Amino acid sequence: TQNQAFSAILFLYREVLHIELDGSINAMRAKRSKRKPVILTREEVFPIIRLMEGEYKLMVQLLYGCGLRLNECLSLRVKEVDFGNGELMILDPKGMKDRRVMLPKHLVDPLREQLGKTGKLHGRDLEEEHGYTTLPFALDRKYPGANREWKWQFIFPSSHLTPDPATGRLVRYHRHGSALQKALRKVVIRSGVNKSVHCHTFRHTFATHLL
Incomplete structure (x- = not known):
């Protein structure tokens, strides 16, 4: 070069x-x-979303409808959903500054349904003497037992338990982003959208469509 x-x-x-x-x-x-970010038109966004299924569909809807980053979507916890005010609380991973984003009304029911599924999974984990998750900012040391509380559980939990490197205890983390990216790639091909579409594309598109 x-x-x-x-x-x-x-x-x-x-x-x-x-x-x-x-x-x-x-x-x-x-x-x-x-490089200029890839921006989708509304006519390109909706066919992609229609072809997505299950949790992955809701994830993409949140990326586009709320302008979330991928990790912000994956790491959403039960306590960060405010149905009363129609908002999501997005926590800064460094603990510096949090922000609130509007939750589109058409996502309220799908999100409630997802919480129902997550609640059943957490209930089974508790019955099997598990039910632990990871807490931010070392809160598990400040509030022992909080890591088993419902409000701290991830909305999109992993399908399997993983040993916590710090304690060796089995915890249920959130889903990995690579699974969503893989599902998205397949759907984009089926949709006929001839653009390079990644998860962050929906955040850029959200910002553009607000203008």
Whole structure:
């Protein structure tokens, strides 16, 4: 590439010929082109969503309808849904600043249905002496037992229990993003949308459609 050739010439002058070049020489490096994000039209979004199924459909609806990042969607917990005000509380992973986003009315019933499924799974886990999840900001040390409470459970729980590296205890984490991305790729092909569509595409599209 152009930058590799530039670096080789720079090495020759500095290390072999011992000639120090002017600092402005760096301006000759090839500049990285900024890719514009892929934006879908409404006519492209809806066929994709219609073809999605189950939890994955609701996830994509939240990505697009609420403008969520993938990890924000996956890590949603029961306590972060406010049906009364029609909002979701999105927690900053670093604990700095949280934000609230509007929950579209047409997603209320699907989200309630998903919570019902998650509740049944959590109930079975408790019966089998499990029911643990992971807590943010080391809250499990401050509030022992909170990691088994319903309000802290992930809305999109993993289908299997995983050993917690810190304690060795079996916990139920949230679903992995790769599963959604894989399902999305298949649906995009079936939909006939000829764009490079990824999970973050729906967040960019959400922001554009608000304008």
